[in-house]
Amino acid sequence: MPEAEDIDLSPLPGKQTGHAVTRLVGLMQRLLAPNGCPWDREQTLGTLLPYLVEETYEVVDAVNANVVADHQEELGDLLLQIVFHSELRHAEGAFGIDDVAAGIVTKLVRRHPHVFGDSEAKNSEAVLANWSQLKAAEKAEKGKHGALDGVPKSAPALLRASRLGEKASAVGFDWPTSEGPRLKVDEELAELDEAIAARDRAHIEHELGDVLFSLVNLARKLGVDPENALRGTADRFTQRFEHMESALGAEGRNVRGTETHELERYWEAAKAALHGG
Numbered sequence: 001m002p003e004a005e006d007i008d009l010s011p012l013p014g015k016q017t018g019h020a021v022t023r024l025v026g027l028m029q030r031l032l033a034p035n036g037c038p039w040d041r042e043q044t045l046g047t048l049l050p051y052l053v054e055e056t057y058e059v060v061d062a063v064n065a066n067v068v069a070d071h072q073e074e075l076g077d078l079l080l081q082i083v084f085h086s087e088l089r090h091a092e093g094a095f096g097i098d099d100v101a102a103g104i105v106t107k108l109v110r111r112h113p114h115v116f117g118d119s120e121a122k123n124s125e126a127v128l129a130n131w132s133q134l135k136a137a138e139k140a141e142k143g144k145h146g147a148l149d150g151v152p153k154s155a156p157a158l159l160r161a162s163r164l165g166e167k168a169s170a171v172g173f174d175w176p177t178s179e180g181p182r183l184k185v186d187e188e189l190a191e192l193d194e195a196i197a198a199r200d201r202a203h204i205e206h207e208l209g210d211v212l213f214s215l216v217n218l219a220r221k222l223g224v225d226p227e228n229a230l231r232g233t234a235d236r237f238t239q240r241f242e243h244m245e246s247a248l249g250a251e252g253r254n255v256r257g258t259e260t261h262e263l264e265r266y267w268e269a270a271k272a273a274l275h276g277g
Helices: 019-031 038-042 045-065 068-091 097-110 124-141 157-170 179-198 201-221 226-250 260-273
Strands: none
Touching: 019 038, 019 068, 045 068, 068 097, 157 201, 157 226, 179 201, 201 226, 226 260
16 A cells, blocks of 8 residues: 555545635744743643643534534644644654644545555445454554553543443443343442441542443443433433522522422423423
8 A cells, every 4th residue: 555645635526625724823833933922931831721622622512503504613722732832842843733633634545545555445344353453553653552451541531431331241241232231330339338338438429420321331332322312311301490490489489498398390391391201
């Protein structure tokens, strides 16, 4: 298979060229110059991390809301963070945005031998199988041989738990059916009850974590994305709570000053009005 730098990867006719990205890089360099922006010049990789995470979630929100203008804007904000990080590293003498782009180009060419080489992949399943083999070989070259390598420790806990379960399953460490994790949930709940009865906070946290991990595994065996499932529940809770607030507000009242038994009645009314239990 040819090397990535030997392949003509010029933009296709009628497609965008990425020229504006070059302008963004130049803009960022200007902001970080000695006579640039004081705030930008004060930033470090550490201070930028919250913005990187926030912008990523705002992209997700824009996609889920299917608002095209917001999607475009939020992708721009995320791209800014990538360029910002790259420029800070370049100032250290480490790497720059060109190295970042070149690295991902090389990786994608290497992982698509059915496009740029002589391999064949007649369907998505074959592509994913080849991808997994190539990724495993890359990990081995880096001295990473563990089945769980590659799962970021800084990932949100729900996502990390899901990926750990997937990777363990890929090497055969899994229940044959969803019945296994379903029984495991009951087992962990019983242990949580014991910890609660003992009023042992550290033990409660431990067992609650086991319950959540078991639920993530159950979701995986049922073919359900736990993140989507929990997000849906959070959305429904928000809609019902806001409906309840509106109903109380129409009567000149608010949630804070209303008795719990009354709030339950308004809550049930909100559920009925929004079609669902």
